[in-house]
Amino acid sequence: MGNINIVLGVIGFDCHSVGNKILEHFFTEKGYSVHNLGVMVSQEEFINAAIETAAPIIMVSSLYGHGEIDCAGLREKCIEKGLEDILLYVGGNLVVGKTPLEQVESKFRKMGYDRVFGPDADLEAVDSILRVDLKEKGFSL
Amino acid sequence: MKTGRISMDEFLSEREQVLKSWPTGEGLSLEKGLEYQGTIPVEKNFAHWMKKAIDEKKTLLQPRAGVALVDEHIKLLQYLETEGQADLLPTTIDAYTRQNRYEEAQTGIAKSIAAKTSLLNGFPAVNHGLEECRRVTESVKSPIQVRHGTPDARLLAEITLAGGFTSFEGGGISYNIPYAKKVSLETSMAHWRWVDRLIGFYEDHGIHINREPFGPLTGTLVPPFVALTVAVIEGIAALTQGVKSITLGYGQGGNLVQDVAAMYALRELADEYFKREGFNDYELSTVFHQWMGGFPEDEAKAFSVITWGATVGRFAKATKIIVKTPHEAMGIPTKEANAQGLLASRQAINMLSEQVLPVGPTFRREIDLIKAEVNCIMDKIYELGLGDAQEGSIAAIKAGVLDVPFAPASVNHGKLLPMRDDEGYIRIYNWGKIPMAEEIKAFHAQRLNDRAKSEGRTVCFQMVTDDIYAISKGKLVGRPR
Numbered sequence: 001m002g003n004i005n006i007v008l009g010v011i012g013f014d015c016h017s018v019g020n021k022i023l024e025h026f027f028t029e030k031g032y033s034v035h036n037l038g039v040m041v042s043q044e045e046f047i048n049a050a051i052e053t054a055a056p057i058i059m060v061s062s063l064y065g066h067g068e069i070d071c072a073g074l075r076e077k078c079i080e081k082g083l084e085d086i087l088l089y090v091g092g093n094l095v096v097g098k099t100p101l102e103q104v105e106s107k108f109r110k111m112g113y114d115r116v117f118g119p120d121a122d123l124e125a126v127d128s129i130l131r132v133d134l135k136e137k138g139f140s141l
Numbered sequence: 142m143k144t145g146r147i148s149m150d151e152f153l154s155e156r157e158q159v160l161k162s163w164p165t166g167e168g169l170s171l172e173k174g175l176e177y178q179g180t181i182p183v184e185k186n187f188a189h190w191m192k193k194a195i196d197e198k199k200t201l202l203q204p205r206a207g208v209a210l211v212d213e214h215i216k217l218l219q220y221l222e223t224e225g226q227a228d229l230l231p232t233t234i235d236a237y238t239r240q241n242r243y244e245e246a247q248t249g250i251a252k253s254i255a256a257k258t259s260l261l262n263g264f265p266a267v268n269h270g271l272e273e274c275r276r277v278t279e280s281v282k283s284p285i286q287v288r289h290g291t292p293d294a295r296l297l298a299e300i301t302l303a304g305g306f307t308s309f310e311g312g313g314i315s316y317n318i319p320y321a322k323k324v325s326l327e328t329s330m331a332h333w334r335w336v337d338r339l340i341g342f343y344e345d346h347g348i349h350i351n352r353e354p355f356g357p358l359t360g361t362l363v364p365p366f367v368a369l370t371v372a373v374i375e376g377i378a379a380l381t382q383g384v385k386s387i388t389l390g391y392g393q394g395g396n397l398v399q400d401v402a403a404m405y406a407l408r409e410l411a412d413e414y415f416k417r418e419g420f421n422d423y424e425l426s427t428v429f430h431q432w433m434g435g436f437p438e439d440e441a442k443a444f445s446v447i448t449w450g451a452t453v454g455r456f457a458k459a460t461k462i463i464v465k466t467p468h469e470a471m472g473i474p475t476k477e478a479n480a481q482g483l484l485a486s487r488q489a490i491n492m493l494s495e496q497v498l499p500v501g502p503t504f505r506r507e508i509d510l511i512k513a514e515v516n517c518i519m520d521k522i523y524e525l526g527l528g529d530a531q532e533g534s535i536a537a538i539k540a541g542v543l544d545v546p547f548a549p550a551s552v553n554h555g556k557l558l559p560m561r562d563d564e565g566y567i568r569i570y571n572w573g574k575i576p577m578a579e580e581i582k583a584f585h586a587q588r589l590n591d592r593a594k595s596e597g598r599t600v601c602f603q604m605v606t607d608d609i610y611a612i613s614k615g616k617l618v619g620r621p622r
Contacts, residue, residue, distance in 0.1 A: 013240045015290070015320050017549035018361045022606055039549040040240075040322045064236050065262035065473050069249060093472035096259055119470060120438060120613065 004139060005055035007046060009037035012070030016063035019092070023059065026123050043074050047081050056137055057087040057130070063119070067094035068107070075112025087133055089126075091117030144531040146382055147338045155335055159295040163243045165270035166296050171342065174303030177275070178348040187284035187308035188349035188386035190229060191426040194460050200490050201461040202226075202451075204479050205288060207233030207263035209253035211273045214264050215280040217476050222281050225480030226487055229461060230281055232306065234289035234297065235263035239320065241293055243268055262473055263289070266301050274304025286310060286351070290320040292329040298336045302343065308351035308388075309340065312375035314534065315355035318550045326535045326552055333375075334382055341383020349386055352379045353428060356390025359547045360433025361609060362559040363392060364567050365403035366514035370543055372407060373414045373519065374534045380420045381531070388460065390428040393450050395617045396565040401498060402507035404429060404457035409508070410515055418530070429459035431486070435613035436469035440478075443467040444485050446612060451486035456498040462486060470613060507566075514581060518543055521576050541574030560604045562588035563595050565617040570600060596621055 006027055010020050017039050024036040035053050037045055046058050058078075062070060071090055078086050090113045094104050105116040115129060131141055147155075160166035183189050194201050204221050208214050214232070221227045237246040246265040253260045266274055266287070278285055286308035287301045294311055302309070313330030321329070340350045354375035356368050372389040379387055389411055391403050404427060411425055431450030436443050447465050454462040466482035468474035474482070500508075519530070521542050526533020537543040541554035548555060556573025568585040569577075593600045598621060607619025 013236045013242060013245070015236075015322065015549045017319075018359065018547045018609065020549075021547055022609065025602070025606070038322060038551075063472075066236060066249070066260070069245075069252065069260060096262060096473045097475065098468045098471040098478075119435075119472075 003033070004134065004141075005033045005035060005053040007035050007037065007049045007053060007055045007058045009041035009046060009059075010039040010061045010063070011041055011043070011046070012062065012064075012066050013040055014062055014064040014066065014070070015039045016061070016092075019063065020061060023061070023123070027127075030127055043077055046074065047077055047083065050078075050083060050086060051081065055086070056134060056139060057089060060088065060090045060113075061092045062090070062094055063092045065093060065096040067092065068096075071108065071113070072111055085137065087115075087137065088113045089115045089117070089130075091119070091121055093119050143529045144334075144378075144381060146341070147334055152335065152338050152342070156299070159299065159335075162241070162296050163267055165267055165300060169271065169299055169303060174299075175343065175346050175348060177303060177305060178307075178343065181305055181307065185282065185284050185307070186349055187229065187286055188351040188424070190284055191351055191386060191388060191460055192424050195424070195426055198458075200455050200459055201228035202464055202483055202486055202490070203229040203231060203286070203461055204464050204466070204483055205231050205233045206476075206479055207231070207235065208259035209235065209250055209261035209265065210259065211269055211276060213259060215277055218277070218281050218285070220476045221479055221483065222283055225483035227283065227483055230283045230285040231288045232266065232277065232285055232301075233263040234287065234291065235261040235265050236290070237261070238263070238265045238267055238297065239289050239291040241291075266304070267297055271300055271304050274301055274306065278305030284308065286353070290316055290355070292317045292321045292324040293332045295332055295335050295339075298339055302339065302350060307349070308353060309336065310353045310355055311336070312354035312371070313378060314371050314538070315358060315375060318538070318545045318548045318553050319355075319359045320549075322549050323551060326538060330378070330531065330535065334378065337379045337382035337384055340379075344383050344385050350384075351386040351388060352384045353388040353390060354379070356428065357392025357430045357433040358545050360392050361547045362434070362561075362567050362605070363394070363546060364559050364569060365391065365394065365399065365406065365511045366518065367543070367545055367557070368392065369403065369407050369410055369511065369515050370518050370522075371545075373410055373515065374522070374530055376411055376415060377418050377530050380415060380418070380423055385422065386424045386426070388426045388428050390430060392430040392433040393453060394567045395432065395561075395612065396567070397453055397456070398503055398507055399566045400453045401457045401500070402504050403511055404459060405500065405504070406508045406511040406515070410512060414519065414530075426460035427458075428461050428463060429454035429457055430463045431465045432612060435610060436465065437613050437615060438470040440467035442615065443469060444481075447482050448485050448489045451489035452493060455490045455493040462490070510581065510584070514577065517577050517581070518575065542576060544573050544575055558602070558605055560589065560600075561592070561608045561618045563592040563618070570605065592618070
C-alpha cells in the first residue's frame with residue numbers, strides 16, 4: 001500500500017499538533033505514504049500537496065472551533081484545480097461549541113466533504129471506511 | 142553579553158511600528174493608559190489578588206472564556222462571575238488574533254453577527270480596540286487576565302493593558318513552541334521582551350500588572366522538568382524587563398505525587414534561579430492547570446477529571462487553578478457548562494481548605510528528582526548562553542537540549558518521548574538530545590520496564606498513544622485492551 005498517498009494536515013490557524021502526529025503514525029503503520037503538512041495549513045497548501053503526490057485523499061483536521069470558516073470552499077477549489085474525484089475527509093472539533101455529530105456531519109457534507117468524524121473517532125474504523133472508499137474509486141488494496 | 146533591559150529609546154521606536162500594524166493601534170498613548178489604570182480600584186487588580194491569596198494561603202479559581210462579540214462577551218464574563226463564582230476572570234483571545242490575522246478576525250466578527258452566534262474561539266481584542274476593551278473590564282467586579290497563545294502579542298498587550306486588563310499570559314517560548322509553526326525563537330523572545338518591558342513600564346509608574354508564562358505547553362504528557370525549565374527561563378526574562386508580579390504555571394500530569402512534587406519544585410527552583418540572577422523584588426505565585434489533555438465526552442466523567450484537578454491543585458498549594466468544563470471534549474463550552482466546572486472545583490477546594498497533604502519521603506524523592514532534572518538542563522543552558530539563560534535557551538531548543546513533546550514548532554526537536562510508568566508518573570522513553578545524568582535516565586528506564594513487565598509487553602510507541610487517549614477513555618494509564 002506504499003503507493004497510496006494521503007495528504008494530512010490541520011487547517012487554518014489551528015496549531016493543535018498532538019492528534020496530527022498520532023494520525024501520521026497510525027496511517028504510516030497501516031502502510032500508506034503519509035504526506036503530513038503539520039499544523040496551520042492553508043487550503044492551497046493542501047491542494048498543491050495533493051497535486052504533487054497524486055494523492056486520492058486529503059485528510060483535514062480542525063480542533064479549535066474555526067473549522068466552519070476554514071473548511072468552506074475547499075471542495076470548490078479542488079474542482080477548480082482538476083481534483084474532481086479526490087476524497088475529502090474532515091475530523092475533529094469542527095464547530096464552536098457542543099453540537100450533535102449528525103448536525104456537524106450534514107453541515108460538512110453539504111460543504112463537499114465525503115466523510116466527517118468527531119474528535120474521538122476510532123482510527124481502525126476510519127481505516128476500514130477509507131479502504132471501502134478507495135476501492136470504490138478503483139484502487140486495488 | 143547578558144540579555145538586559147530594553148532601553149526606553151528602543152522601546153519607543155519599536156512601539157511606533159507596533160501601533161501601525163492595525164488601525165486600532167493608531168493614536169494609543171502610554172500616558173493615557175497609565176492614567177486609566179490609575180483609576181482602577183485595587184480590588185480589581187489581578188496582581189493584588191494574587192498577592193492577597195498568597196498571604197491568606199487561599200487558592201483562587203479562574204475559567205477560560207471568550208467569544209467574538211463585545212456584548213456577548215460581557216454577558217459571558219458576568220455570568221461566570223455571578224453564577225460561576227469565579228475569583229478571577231479571563232478573556233481568551235481568538236486564534237486569528239493570536240496569529241496577527243486581524244483581517245480574518247474581522248471576517249469572523251462579521252460572520253458571527255450574521256450567524257447570531259460566535260464563530261470565533263475567543264475575543265478579538267485588537268479588532269474591537271481600546272474603548273470596547275474598557276467597556277468589558279468596566280462591566281465586571283473582578284480583575285481580568287488576557288489569555289491567548291500569541292507569538293507576537295505586542296499590539297494586543299498595548300491595547301488590552303490600556304483597556305484595563307491587569308494580567309497578561311504568555312512568553313517567548315511558551316507562546317511559540319506550542320502555538321506556532323515557523324516563528325523563530327529569536328523573534329518571539331524579542332517580541333515578548335517588548336511585552337515584558339511594557340509591563341515593566343507600568344510597574345515603573347506604580348501600576349501593578351500580573352504576568353503569567355504559559356505552563357502547560359502542549360498539555361500532553363509534558364514531563365514536569367520540561368515545563369519547569371521553561372517557566373524559570375520565562376520568569377527570568379520577565380523580571381529582567383521590570384515585571385514584579387509573576388505567576389508560574391504547571392499543567393496537571395495525573396499522578397498525585399508527581400503533580401504536588403512539581404508544584405513544590407517549581408516554587409523552590411524559581412526562587413533559587415531568580416536569586417541567582419540577582420532578583421529579590423518580586424511576588425511569586427503559582428497556577429495549576431486542570432488536566433489539559435483529552436477529556437472524556439461523558440459529562441459525569443468529565444466532572445471527575447475536573448474535581449480531581451481541583452483537589453490536586455489545592456493539595457499542591459497553587460495560588461490559583463485554571464478550571465476546565467464538562468464540554469471540554471467537544472470544544473468551546475457554553476457559559477452554563479463553564480460555570481458548572483467552576484462550581485464543581487469550588488466544592489472540592491472548599492472541602493480541602495483546612496486540610497494539608499503531608500509531604501513525605503516519596504514526595505521528596507520526586508521533588509528532588511524534578512529539581513535535579515531541571516538543574517541538568519539549566520546547567521547546559523547557561524553553558525550554551527555563556528552565562529545568559531535567555532540566549533542559552535534559544536541555543537538549547539535548537540540543539541534539542543530542551544525539547545517539548547508533541548509541539549508544532551519546526552524549531553523544536555520533538556525527539557523527547559514521554560510515557561507513563563506503572564503508577565502513572567510521566568517518565569521518559571526516549572530522551573532525544575537532552576543531556577540528562579545517567580543515574581536519572583536509569584531510574585526512568587527502570588520505572589518503564591516495571592510497567593512493561595506488568596502489562597506483558599515491551600516498552601513501545603503504542604504505549605505513548607495509549608497514554609495520550611487513556612483519560613478520555615476512562616483511565617490514567619493506557620493499558621493494553
